[in-house]
Amino acid sequence: MSEAYADAAVSAGAPQAPARVFTETLLSVDDISLSFGGVKAISNVSFDIKQGEIRAIIGPNGAGKTSMLNVINGFYHPQQGRITYRGKVRKKMRPNEAAKTGIARTFQNVALFKGMSTLDNIMTGRLLKMKRNFFWQALYWGPAKAEELQHREYVEHIIDFLEIQSIRRTPVGRLPYGLQKRVELARALAMEPHLLLLDEPMAGMNVEEKEDMSRFILDVNDEFGTTIALIEHDIGVVMDLSDRVVVLDYGRKLADGTPDEVSRDQKVIDAYLGVPHE
């Protein structure tokens, strides 16, 4: 177990470890509203994500968390609002363009390439970084081969990091759910993202798997310096992992602050206990 995780585990409930301080804003969403026909999925939500932090997005079912990630990585285009990424206001873009700017993500329901092995799935994360053209590829020789091997080496590094060496050659469809989630994280990491969006990375996992996943998330943040936005229902995990938390409810922002502040917020407590809205 890494020290970072040990610290975090101990800190749950115990006096908070000194908060990490982040100054530079990586991404900010301003006054975002998104609706599908009559359904308002997000209403006037603003928050920011600082370079290097782990930012949690929480809220009850249907609060608009996944929709928010979809807005950030270009699947949904909000009717209103503005996204600023790395200092620039971002134009409307498709997910593949967002990927080019260094945004990677995992899905709430695992979205792996079922017909491919673990290794190939992770190698797809390197696609944008591979430059050799078609003809070199068809020859699989010289620069194309060198490039392939160089990326294989990077991928092996991630495989070691996430401790999935033994399933390298296994078709991902045959893996248990927990490992599939881990492979999906590996694929996202292979992109060397600036911003990693994780949609419920621990859903459906047992305690042990959750601990592993928490440790990986902390290590990714620590070793690669990747900024992480994380949706998670398990409040214990959120308290342990995140630097700051934004709480959504019925598409609106309810609270925003450190885990401590948020957990003491009366509106948040009400929302989670299901106190009816006035």
Added chain:
Amino acid sequence: MLYREAGQFKTTYGADQAIFPIPQDRWVVYAVIALAFVAVPSVANEYWLQAILIPALVFTLAAIGLNLLTGYCGQLSLGTGGFMACGAYATYKLSTAFPEMNILIVFLLSGIPAAAVGCLFGIPSLRIKGFYLAVATLAAQFFLVWLFNRVEWFYNYNPSGTITAPPRTMGGFMVTGPEATAEARYLVALGFVALFALLAKNLMRGRVGRAWMAIRDMDIAAEIIGIRPLTTKLAAFAVSSYVCGVAGALYFAIYLGSVETAAFDISVSFLVLFMVIIGGLGSILGSILGAFFITVVPILLTNVPEALGLPIGVALAKQLENIVFGAMIVFFLIVEPHGLARLWQIAKEKLRRWPFPY
């Protein structure tokens, strides 16, 4: 020697990424290639070459082409016959317009118009999938056959409407036209299959193949890793149609020698699709197995009962053939979508463990 991997440790990623990482496999493949190039032409008679091996090789090439699109990129196509016709008519036009052009170059160029047409008919794939896309490619099939039939320029205003391959040489040997020996034509077909199988395999085990398979398996996830569905699908249509076009060129100039548009009708599209399904979707080896299987089975069905003293007649043999193919397609679609190639792999896995049950 037992078929084992134990004790063979790969020390580089290069060795691990090889097409045949197990040395025994590699030697078998080299042996098969050597046999095919050297032994077969000197042993096989005219009937074997013309009735079995040449068509099987030409269809192997077409099956590789379709497998790239349908098996690897997940885009169902029923336009194979039409794309093959593009290659055949391009070969005819090029070789009659430029008689001094080397026929090898002609074959390679003939794939280009097919690729362009494939790209064009691939555009709907950006919006539609599966069954509806199949219908769109079916339109390509009918349109192309109609076009080559209707526009006389394509067959040089020949009143009979047929195109005939002019006699051409390759390295001093006659390879097309009535003078070309079956051996020479066999070797040309074999050379093309060997070359394209290798190129296709290389393409599919690298970046391009992974992008196509990503689109096939889950296009939403493909987009978030930076793949552009538009260019990726069109590239798959272009490459696939190129290979089918070259296959069509060989089908015309090397196998049949003289054809009408009827030779490229919808039944050809289905035949190649069956080869891919029975052989194995998403497998180059499967394309080869499927094409040989579908070419050989009808011949076995006519000849084996006769050899056993049970002459069943041509009509019955044809019926049997339809029943066998139909049953196999249903079997493979339901039970083993990865086809003969997968059965082969399972057999190898069993062999690796033999004589232990697991």
